Amino acid sequence: MNKAQLIEQMAEQAQLTKAEAARALEALLATVTATLARGGDVTVVGFGSFVVEERAARTGRNPKTGEPVAIPAAKIPKFRPGKAFKDAVNG
Incomplete structure (x- = not known):
């Protein structure tokens, strides 16, 4: 949809x-x-929560050259489904 x-x-x-x-x-x-x-969270009871999580800095690799690449820390929005929502999806 x-x-x-x-x-x-x-x-x-x-x-x-x-x-x-x-x-x-x-x-x-x-x-x-x-x-x-x-920096807040949004919770809809029975549906789920929208939260922000911190992702730590890490070292990755350039897939083309294999060279190490520094990946900075970031804030990542995530959705955590509520029990009623999960139950509805799973039948």
Whole structure:
């Protein structure tokens, strides 16, 4: 499912126009992004949590030359599904 299909499904299930559903989706994504950028977490009970984890600096290899390459530390956004969501997906 792509973004347009998601908006269409949201509009149908929530009885909204596609424009209203698109604004709601954009607001959700912007809020999650801004919260994670500030270092916070977003938890939706029964669905899951969006968190930021730190990845340590490490040494990798250039696949073409085999030379070592320094990979800097980074903050990585992750999603952890909740139990109800996992149960729904697994039947």
